[in-house]
Amino acid sequence: MIRIAWRSLTAHKLRTILTTLAILLGVAMICGTYVLSDQIDRGFKNIFTDAYKGIDVAVTRKAKFSGEMTGATAGLPESTIAQVRGVNGVAEAYGFVTGTGAVAVNGKVVSTGGSPTLFFSYAPSDISNTTYVQGGPPTAPGEVSIIQKLATDQKLHLGSVIDVIAPGGSDKARVVGVFTFGAESSLGGSLIVDTTLADAQRWFDMPGSVSEIDVKAVPGVPPDTLAPRVRAALPAYADVKTGAQAAIDQTKQLSDAIGSFLRPMLLSFGGIAVLVGAFIIFNAFSMTVAQRRRELALLRALGASRRQVLLTITCEALAMGVLASLLGILAGLAIAAGILRLFAAAQIDIPHSGLVLAPRTVIVALAVGILVTLLSAVIPSLRATRVPPMAALQEGAVLPPSRLARFTPYLAVVLALLGALGIVAGMYGPGSASSRLGVIAFGAVFVFVAVAMVSRYVIKPLAGLLGWPLQKLAPVSGRLARDNSMRNPARTAATASALMIGLGVVVFVAVFAQGLKSSFIDSFDRSVRADFVVQGQSYLPLPSDTASRLQGVAGVQTAAGVEAQQAQIAKKTTAVYGVDPYTFPRIWKFDWVKGGSDALLGKLGTNGAIVEEQTAASLGTGIGKTIDVVTVDGKQAKLKVIGLYRETSMMNGVIVSDAGYTALFAKPQLFTVYVKGDPGVGMAQTEASLKAALVAVPTADLQTAQQYKDGIVKQVNQILNLLYGLLAMSVIISLFGIVNTLVLAVFERTREIGLTRAIGMSRRQVRATVRYESVITSIIGAIMGIVVGIVFAWVVTTRFAGQGITFSIPGGQLVAFLIVGVIVGVIAAILPARRAARIDILEAIHYE
């Protein structure tokens, strides 16, 4: 039986290759994702292990929570260093300030491709792990030393003057040293600048404080012993860890930040690819079984049991699954390398180690590949066992329908309901975001399968409709293609469904992104009265004096800044915005709730707050109530809610006065300055004046309101293109499915094609027939995908309506997706059409 399985695989090489490829690509994406994220993890781990090499204990200030815009903590008072030194067993303790800023050379900010430019105040080399290759550490104010990568890339040498841009202001600094860090000359794409402690404290608004104290133990005192002693000697806000633990924690924090986004995203696209592959395997095995009906019946007639028939088909599936998974793992390694190459090409320098093929990766890839193949083959295999021995003798008998066939519509409805339930439960139910997303994903898979199951009922009308213009275009080819695509609706449906899944997700993403874009633009147009927007490059905060600096510029009527930090309110991480109560309303049109007015801003004081309506609802607060705010440094405050406003897109959180912000947070974090021009002065002139005023702030990006909106749309589009790229894999896999189906259809219709050729059909017409059938199938897939995608997007945008995301259909893009469907059909038909045209008429006519 195993030999029969092998023979069958090798006898139909093309089908075996195409089917294997379908599952291979999905497995490759999953494997590639794990390899890539492991490489990145390992890369970060190497860096932090280097950074904490030789450090026995590290002391920082405890962060109350972590968020994306929490910024750095206030740090530890300098006096803590002495306290640490006093602990028994401490040989040396060194405090330093660290922060994120930017470096400009000749007035141009040095690009890091999204990685941070890190500043450290000088620490001895056994603490900082720096090795000087030129000059030495900074000793006087205005002196810096830089990492070798920066020196090489920017052709800097000792004595060069660079601009240092930091939240506390910008300054000129002279390069006095060049160093390497650990074993690396660079740290991913990050740049490192060493400064004096005083400069760092000034640039990062940490007077009298240090960010971290690194401790070396007296020889013989193990870190695990020393750490509790240090902890006991320090106040509760100090976070004391061994160096090893600190390396692990920091690795985890950073790779979580990347991994929590990158890994699930890549895995879900891998999952979609696998799902598409599953459809193709199901279809391929269904066709194989149908085609081999007589052979299987003969086996049965010769005495093979049903189990043996089942075993034969299962063996085939198993062999295919193992082969596809193993090759998929290899391809996954290539994908990981390819994505890193892409990142590098896009100048995104993510630290990574060499190839990491963890046992977990191999196990998951093998399990997914083999299980999915076996599961997809199980129904066709069971049907194979139901071929009666008599079929060997009958001409033209059809495959017995599955015993469950008549329940299919009910089963589909049940699946669809379960899927819908999953989606709704995921969107509205409790639980963490990732577990809810998982439930939604399962729901979506159920819905896709259900749609695929019932899609056979729409094949005939759809094919008839699509075939009609084709028939007008080409009376014979169009007509035959139309009829052929309706011949076996179940097969056409399964083939089209594979494409539906890929395109369905594409459409969902497109519609969702369209909603995102239009809601943002609506929101901006509704709320922002400014003509210009100033923001820091790479999300760096602007110097805190930027607003006041711009207020004095000629042609400026109002310049108002928005500071932002995250804090915890009612255990929820919430954005807190600090604005100037007098200038802000001039550039911002509030949508007040319950009779509020701009006058409320004047009443904010230092402990008043106005809250976005949705935020207030989720925090369970309202006008007149008090909210408890906890900052990242652990500072607690009570704020009184004096008003509510609506603005879910741009200012979704809590607004306090600038005075209130300063009272709450240790450090300024100015993200945006809105500028309104004087109507009496030309916009171009004002823009020029603003540019001139911002020369001293090289990280500042000045944009007109329109440029700003375009920029946001462009960012969304960039992400969209990335997602399209990842989804292309699924579409390519479904293309293999169409090829597979067509090759078999051509094979089945050998005699028919021979007959039409004998009575005068040209090769070109035969090719056109196959091509049209392919296009009909692919357009059906595209239409189903578009419908399902739009429905998904509608459901999800309804859920996020509170966040201001509207449901909006990108018509132009949908047309483009239909065209993609046509192109997929045309490409898929190339090979089968050539086969069909090459059919030898005489052989075909006598073909049994």
Next chain:
Amino acid sequence: MSEMTENTRQPGAAAAATTCEEGTTIGLDDAVVQARGVTKLYGQGDACVHALAGVDIDLRRGAYTAVMGPSGSGKSTLMHILAGLDRPSAGNVWIDGLEITGLKERALTQLRRDKIGFIFQTFNLLATLTAAENIVLPLTIAGRKGDAAWVEELVATVGLGDRLGHKPAELSGGQQQRVAVARALASRPAVLFADEPTGNLDSHTGEEVLQLLRHSSDKLGQTIVMVTHDAHAATYADRIVFLKDGVIAHDCGRLGRDEIYDVIKSLEDAG
């Protein structure tokens, strides 16, 4: 082998080839199909088999010819070559004055479409098209509307009446084959080739098809070549050509069934 070489050197054949290149019809009688020295070899070296070993034949316009012979006599091969479905190893074939032996694939397709009608033993119709659609299929393929009156006449001749809108699966074997005859006639071919048209039918329905072919010859003047091993079917033909071992062993006019059996017997005895 020497005989074959001689055949190809026949002056008539050479002249015919020349005139054909000049694009005019050959002037030999009113022959629609002409073959000279047609040879078909299968395999190579010692395994070489002569399916046809030099066949010369002329088929007059309007003639109804039956080609008979035992299995392996080369009768099907001859029909395939005459119809442009297969290429001879040597020799020449003219259809309606056009030499087809050297034609490219595209021209052969056009020839089949415009000059030739086919009826096969089984599987003559496209399952997805109705009977009416199957009948006009050659016209549709050629992108022609066709002569409505002619199609109507055909339909009347075939006598399917109200079953024209049905799919082949809903028709009996005899009805299907009658549709196939109508289809073969639809493009008014120069010659209609029928390969065992009754081979798959019972005697009664077979009779209907044979009568239909006879009718086409008598009333429509259709040239017909029918390959058959059924003596009864051959009695409908004006001329019967007997093939044996790849050559024409006997060529005669209309014969009754018993006479046909006698010829077959005498040929077997001679072998």
